[in-house]
Amino acid sequence: xxxxxxxxxxxxxxxxxxxxxxxxxxxxxxxxxxxxxxxxxxxxxxxxxxxxxxxxxxxxxxxxxxxxxxxxxxxxxxxxxxxxxxxxxxxxxxxxxxxxxxxxxxxxxxxxxxxxxxxxxxxxxxxxxxxxxxxxxxxxxxxxxxxxxxxxxxxxxxxxxxxxxxxxxxxxxxxxxxxxxxxxxxxxxxxxxxxxxxxxxxxxxxxxxxxxxxxxxxxxxxxxxxxxxxxxxxxxxxxxxxxxxxxxxxxxxxxxxxxxxxxxxxxxxxxxxxxxxxxxxxxxxxxxxxxxxxxxxxxxxxxxxxxxxxxxxxxxxxxxxxxxxxxxxxxxxxxxxxxxxxxxxxxxxxxxxxxxxxxxxxxxxxxxxxxxxxxxxxxxxxxxxxxxxxxxxxxxxxxxxxxxxxxxxxxxxxxxxxxxxxxxxxxxxxxxxxxxxxxxxxxxxxxxxxxxxxxxxxxxxxxxxxxxxxxxxxxxxxxxxxxxxxxxxxxxxxxxxxxxxxxxxxxxxxxxxxxxxxxxxxxxxxxxxxxxxxxxxxxxxxxxxxxxxxxxxxxxxxxxxxxxxxxxxxxxxxxxxxxxxxxxxxxxxxxxxxxxxxxxxxxxxxxx
Amino acid sequence: xxxxxxxxxxxxxxxxxxxxxxxxxxxxxxxxxxxxxxxxxxxxxxxxxxxxxxxxxxxxxxxxxxxxxxxxxxxxxxxxxxxxxxxxxxxxxxxxxxxxxxxxxxxxxxxxxxxxxxxxxxxxxxxxxxxxxxxxxxxxxxxxxxxxxxxxxxxxxxxxxxxxxxxxxxxxxxxxxxxxxxxxxxxxxxxxxxxxxxxxxxxxxxxxxxxxxxxxxxxxxxxxxxxxxxxxxxxxxxxxxxxxxxxxxxxxxxxxxxxxxxxxxxxxxxxxxxxxxxxxxxxxxxxxxxxxxxxxxxxxxxxxxxxxx
Numbered sequence: 001x002x003x004x005x006x007x008x009x010x011x012x013x014x015x016x017x018x019x020x021x022x023x024x025x026x027x028x029x030x031x032x033x034x035x036x037x038x039x040x041x042x043x044x045x046x047x048x049x050x051x052x053x054x055x056x057x058x059x060x061x062x063x064x065x066x067x068x069x070x071x072x073x074x075x076x077x078x079x080x081x082x083x084x085x086x087x088x089x090x091x092x093x094x095x096x097x098x099x100x101x102x103x104x105x106x107x108x109x110x111x112x113x114x115x116x117x118x119x120x121x122x123x124x125x126x127x128x129x130x131x132x133x134x135x136x137x138x139x140x141x142x143x144x145x146x147x148x149x150x151x152x153x154x155x156x157x158x159x160x161x162x163x164x165x166x167x168x169x170x171x172x173x174x175x176x177x178x179x180x181x182x183x184x185x186x187x188x189x190x191x192x193x194x195x196x197x198x199x200x201x202x203x204x205x206x207x208x209x210x211x212x213x214x215x216x217x218x219x220x221x222x223x224x225x226x227x228x229x230x231x232x233x234x235x236x237x238x239x240x241x242x243x244x245x246x247x248x249x250x251x252x253x254x255x256x257x258x259x260x261x262x263x264x265x266x267x268x269x270x271x272x273x274x275x276x277x278x279x280x281x282x283x284x285x286x287x288x289x290x291x292x293x294x295x296x297x298x299x300x301x302x303x304x305x306x307x308x309x310x311x312x313x314x315x316x317x318x319x320x321x322x323x324x325x326x327x328x329x330x331x332x333x334x335x336x337x338x339x340x341x342x343x344x345x346x347x348x349x350x351x352x353x354x355x356x357x358x359x360x361x362x363x364x365x366x367x368x369x370x371x372x373x374x375x376x377x378x379x380x381x382x383x384x385x386x387x388x389x390x391x392x393x394x395x396x397x398x399x400x401x402x403x404x405x406x407x408x409x410x411x412x413x414x415x416x417x418x419x420x421x422x423x424x425x426x427x428x429x430x431x432x433x434x435x436x437x438x439x440x441x442x443x444x445x446x447x448x449x450x451x452x453x454x455x456x457x458x459x460x461x462x463x464x465x466x467x468x469x470x471x472x473x474x475x476x477x478x479x480x481x482x483x484x485x486x487x488x489x490x491x492x493x494x495x496x497x498x499x500x501x502x503x504x505x506x507x508x509x510x511x512x513x514x515x516x517x518x519x520x521x522x523x524x525x526x527x528x529x530x531x532x533x534x535x536x537x538x539x540x541x542x543x544x545x546x547x548x549x550x551x552x553x554x555x556x557x558x559x560x561x562x563x564x565x566x567x568x569x570x571x572x573x574x575x576x577x578x579x580x581x582x583x584x585x586x587x588x589x590x591x592x593x594x595x596x597x598x599x600x601x602x603x604x605x606x607x608x
Numbered sequence: 609x610x611x612x613x614x615x616x617x618x619x620x621x622x623x624x625x626x627x628x629x630x631x632x633x634x635x636x637x638x639x640x641x642x643x644x645x646x647x648x649x650x651x652x653x654x655x656x657x658x659x660x661x662x663x664x665x666x667x668x669x670x671x672x673x674x675x676x677x678x679x680x681x682x683x684x685x686x687x688x689x690x691x692x693x694x695x696x697x698x699x700x701x702x703x704x705x706x707x708x709x710x711x712x713x714x715x716x717x718x719x720x721x722x723x724x725x726x727x728x729x730x731x732x733x734x735x736x737x738x739x740x741x742x743x744x745x746x747x748x749x750x751x752x753x754x755x756x757x758x759x760x761x762x763x764x765x766x767x768x769x770x771x772x773x774x775x776x777x778x779x780x781x782x783x784x785x786x787x788x789x790x791x792x793x794x795x796x797x798x799x800x801x802x803x804x805x806x807x808x809x810x811x812x813x814x815x816x817x818x819x820x821x822x823x824x825x826x827x828x829x830x831x832x833x834x835x836x837x838x839x840x841x842x843x844x845x846x847x848x849x850x851x852x853x854x855x856x857x858x859x860x861x862x863x864x865x866x867x868x869x870x871x872x873x874x875x876x877x878x879x880x881x882x883x884x885x886x887x888x889x890x891x892x893x894x895x896x897x898x899x900x901x902x903x904x905x906x907x908x909x910x911x912x913x914x915x916x917x
Contacts, residue, residue: 396800417800425802438793442815455801502797 005035008180008213009056014069016051016060023283025064026051026237033230035180035211038204040228040245042221042260044521045492046280048237049217053183055079056215057096058086073181091118092125094181095174099189101166105158111169112154115141118176125177137176145172145202163384164195168202175206182207184216188223192383192548193592200227219521221264222551222594225249233257236280236291243317253311253319255296263526265551267578267593273555275527279491290322298323347374348410349510349542350395350428355404357390357566364390365402365566372510377536377543379557379574381550381589387566388546389433392514395544396430408510426456429503433515435495439487445498446483449473452506472505476531493524497531504535510542517552529556550593554578562586631822634895641891647884651877655700664691666698666851674863674870684867687859688849692870699851700877703840706767707832713771714832715825718778719817723809725779726786737783740776748773752835756844766845770835774828785820789813819896826889830882837878853878 009032016026026048033039043049054061055071058078071078073094076085090096098104106114119126119134131137142148145168158166167187174182184203188196204227207214218224224231225245232242233254241254252258262274278295287293289304296303303322310320350372357365365387372378382388393399395406397417406413408428414420432438439448449469453460460468470480476497487495496516503511513532517525533556536543545557553560553574560577562570562585570583581587635641664670664681671678671685678684683692725736743751755769789795790813798812839845840854848855853874860870 398796398800417802420802422802425800430797430800432793432797434793438797440794440812440816442818451798452801455803 005211007032008035008074009033009039009215010070010072011052011056012070012072014052014055014071015067016048016055016064017067018283019063019065022067024237024286025283026055029069029234029237029239031230031232031239031242033181033213033215035213036208037230038207038214038216038228040224040231041215041217041234042219042224042231043234044219044260044280044523046236047234049234050185051237052234053096053185053215053217056181056183057090057094088122088125091179092122092177093179094183095177095179097167097170097174097182097184097187099186101163101170101187101190102158104170105166107158109157110154111156111158111161115154115169115173115176118173122177129178131178141172141176144175144206145169146198147172162195163191164199167191167195167199171199171202171206175210175212178210180212182212182214184214186218186220189218189220193550193589193594194383196223197592197594203227220594221249221260221522226594233260236286237283238291238320239318240292240321241317241319243313243315243319247313247315247317251313251317253313253317253324254292254321255298255323256292260523263523265526265529265549265555267551267554267590267595270554270574272533273526273530275525275530276523277527279493290320298326348372349374349376349408350544351405351407351410352391352395353405353407355391355394355402355406357387357394357399357402359390359401363566365394367404368563368566368568370561370568370571372542372544374509374542375536375540376559377533377545377557379553379560380544380546380563381548381553381560382563383548383589385565386563388548388563389514390566391563392430392512392544392546396428396512398430422456426452426506427509428512429506429508429510430512431496431499431503431514431516434519435492435499435516436519438499439495441487444484444486445473445478445490448487448498449502449505452502456506468505469501472501475504475535476501477527491524492520493528496520496524496528500528500532500535504539507539508541510544511536512544512546514546515548518548525552532556550578550589551595562589628818628822631818631892631895635888635891638891638894640887640894644884644886644888644891647880648888649884651700651881651884652704654697654877655704658697658700662691662694662697664694666690666695667849674860674866676867677869683869683873686856686867686870687863692856692860692867692873695851695856696853696873696877699853699856699874702763702846702850703833703836703853704881706763706770706836707829709767710770710774710832710836711825711828713767714774714828715778715821717771717775718780718824719782719814719821721775722779722782723786723813723817726783727790727809727813728805733783736779740779743773743776744780748777748831749835749838752839753842753844756839761839761844761847763846766836766839770832770839773835774831778824778828781820781824782817785817786813789816822896823889823893826885826892830885830889833878833882833885 012030014026014029015024017024029052031039041049041052051061051064055066056073056078058081060066066079069079073089076089078086081089115138116134119137126134139148142151147153147165147168153161153165153169161169188199191199200223203214206212216224216228228245230243231245231248233240233248233256235256241248241252241257248257249261252261259274259276263276265273276295281287281291281294287304289306290296290308293299293303300323308320308322310318311324312318313324348371353369355365355368356363368391370378380388380391390399394402397413397415397420400415402415408424413424417425446469449472450465453465453468473480473482478494478497478501490498517528520528529552532543535541547553557574560572560574561568562577562583564585570577570581570586577586578590581590636645667690669689670691671681671689673685673687673689675681675685675689681691681693683696686692686695721736725733746754752769752773755772756766759765759769795808795812798808836845837854840852841858843858845854846852856874857871864871
């Protein structure tokens with residue numbers, strides 16, 4: 001680590017409001033980043049972290065305006081800078097790396113053309129910084145981001161690159177002119193753990209080598225923890241806690257940070273996850289006092305009275321909380337361990353044997369076998385493109401070009417759902433990955449949940465149907481007032497609960513969950529996984545739980561099957577596979593998972 | 609994405625889902641929506657109330673041919689000396705009713721075949737869309753003219769012809785909208801229950817096509833008016849002596865210098881009607897674009913840039 005240098009980013013009292021109103025989107029945000037330092041800006045959806053990130057580039061989204069505060073990047077105030085000044089600074093002094101590299105690259109221009117554009121746009125800067133010949137500098141940049149061995153990529157179009165290569169190309173564009181500040185907005189959310197680790201290594205190395213001040217925005221505390229020197233936790237548009245990474249992780253002082261840390265699954269222990277019930281307040285409906293008070297287990301009456309001041313703890317650790325007396329020790333919670341369940345497949349429900357599936361001429365699955373017993377949860381893990389979703393779709397009958405055998409309770413299943421008997425369709429229910437497209441936006445929640453009942457039990461009377469819907473709604477912890485709402489009035493977590501309710505209302509035996517938490521925040525993910533675990537036990541369900549999040553597996557499954565390139569590479573009880581992985585691929589996968597170590601100094605990623 | 613709602617500006621109070629009524633209400637609150645609705649309302653009022661307040665019979669000659677405005681005939685006389693005002697007031701509702709009927713027929717037929725083609729794909733898609741391609745090879749007015757000249761110029765045949773001429777274009781639009789909707793997971797979720805395809809099309813897909821459907825209705829209504837008035841002008845609409853704005857323009861154009869009102873007034877009314885319909889449709893389109901974006905991201909966006917106060 002290079003010693004911290006001079007302050008490169010200085011944000012003071014930043015307040016961003018809805019244009020023409022006094023509704024805060026972001027309020028009283030202050031932080032500093034020195035050169036060579038990496039600041040992690042952590043928060044969940046809607047916490048205002050992206051708004052702050054864009055303000056660092058002098059950009060405010062349509063409908064918003066900066067009401068107060070200053071954003072200094074070097075000596076330039078980005079809030080007051082003119083459009084011309086901003087144009088000069090962006091790309092040269094301060095750069096932005098967006099979440100989705102695929103949409104950040106122009107699909108009709110070759111990678112080389114797009115990289116050269118950066119030099120053309122900032123010719124004077126390149127000259128002033130003595131970066132030398134653009135061609136040579138371009139080669140050097142590619143070398144730095146790890147694309148040096150594949151110069152043919154310059155001739156390629158973005159769609160011909162893998163996600164990791166795309167993100168590296170974006171990194172190359174960002175680092176090409178040796179900027180002094182770099183803003184990374186969840187740059188690895190869309191990537192696999194292995195690719196993610198490589199990209200993170202690159203970012204850390206480059207920031208260290210060139211003394212770049214970096215702001216890394218993420219909702220994933222595990223990723224940020226392994227990377228950042230200092231952390232700033234945002235909630236409802238305000239900074240609730242900031243300090244060194246060791247301090248924030250080791251002695252989290254804000255109840256929100258504490259709960260957030262508890263919600264992170266760990267690949268090292270099987271423990272009950274604790275989500276945070278409720279939702280962050282809407283900007284127009286924020287409480288007068290502490291924004292977290294309505295969800296806080298430690299809230300006192302004083303918390304709701306008025307604005308909460310920032311308390312300074314030793315070591316430059318700041319926290320916006322009135323109850324710091326209670327929270328200043330290390331979080332001494334002893335997580336509830338999940339008692340080891342049987343990993344043996346008694347009473348097999350689903351048996352997949354010798355399954356091969358293809359999309360056109362590409363083979364997606366090759367000779368895959370697995371079994372799911374009654375009361376058992378089998379996790380299916382693998383990176384994107386490993387064929388895990390294809391397997392799920394073959395099982396439920398959405399993907400039809402496969403060969404092999406899929407048996408349910410000893411009976412062979414036809415390929416397509418249309419050919420399957422109603423009893424089978426009812427017994428196997430599928431929950432989709434994206435809760436935003438899985439519910440018909442024109443129907444009410446009541447209508448959506450009733451639909452399968454209408455279909456499988458047309459003879460039910462209206463009152464019996466209503467009763468079942470009410471019961472299943474309360475099972476997934478949604479009140480009866482959800483009946484008449486529409487999906488667009490629900491948060492992502494609530495939508496996913498509705499999707500679970502729709503699956504459960506017909507009392508299935510097997511639930512196929514396809515990455516059902518990947519679109520959700522960590523705290524919501526924890527509540528959904530806990531809900532599912534509870535329901536599985538109560539209703540004696542069999543679960544096929546598909547995920548790319550290895551850490552999550554330990555909190556829900558008993559058996560795990562690891563897929564890679566359409567083949568099963570390892571299969572066994574969760575404890576064994578996680579603690580003593582046998583296949584080299586699994587070993588590597590386990591190593592690449594970012595881990596949060598609570599109450600201790602964070603382990604750094606090993607130097608490359 | 610975890611940040612899907614983070615990217616959008618989730619700061620406005622949550623809006624209701626986009627049903628028919630909601631879309632219309634919001635379209636009517638936009639400035640252009642108000643203008644369109646005002647124009648439409650004006651012309652419709654003339655057409656509906658007109659027959660009851662017309663001072664004279666629409667078919668009786670009361671002044672000299674092409675007589676200028678006088679106390680007896682405020683807008684003067686037409687080619688046969690009939691009262692222009694009375695004919696204008698009397699001649700609107702048939703045109704409007706025909707346009708509405710033709711639109712309903714065309715949109716219904718086009719939507720049904722478009723959804724079927726888009727959802728069923730494969731052979732049905734091929735058959736429907738190739739037929740559409742053949743029909744689209746003819747310009748719409750020529751196609752309608754062709755049908756009317758074969759079938760004869762009666763009111764209901766004109767409606768049928770104009771309606772049929774709309775169907776292929778509507779089918780095109782609805783098919784592509786259906787392709788988009790049927791890819792969404794909620795359609796797959798219903799398929800996994802084993803629900804019949806016909807019910808999926810009517811219960812799951814159709815309600816999600818409200819936005820393109822409303823835009824199509826507005827657009828086709830505008831075209832219907834133009835085509836039916838055009839057919840009348842060309843002499844293929846209602847047979848004379850029926851008063852009809854299209855026929856009036858045709859009959860009276862020879863006397864344009866003597867009594868311009870006989871041509872100008874029906875022409876202005878047709879123009880206002882089409883401008884009103886298309887302006888309101890434009891407002892609807894703007895509103896529905898906002899709704900669709902909202903449904904996708906799961907968050908609430910600011911209203912279509914600077915449109916709403």
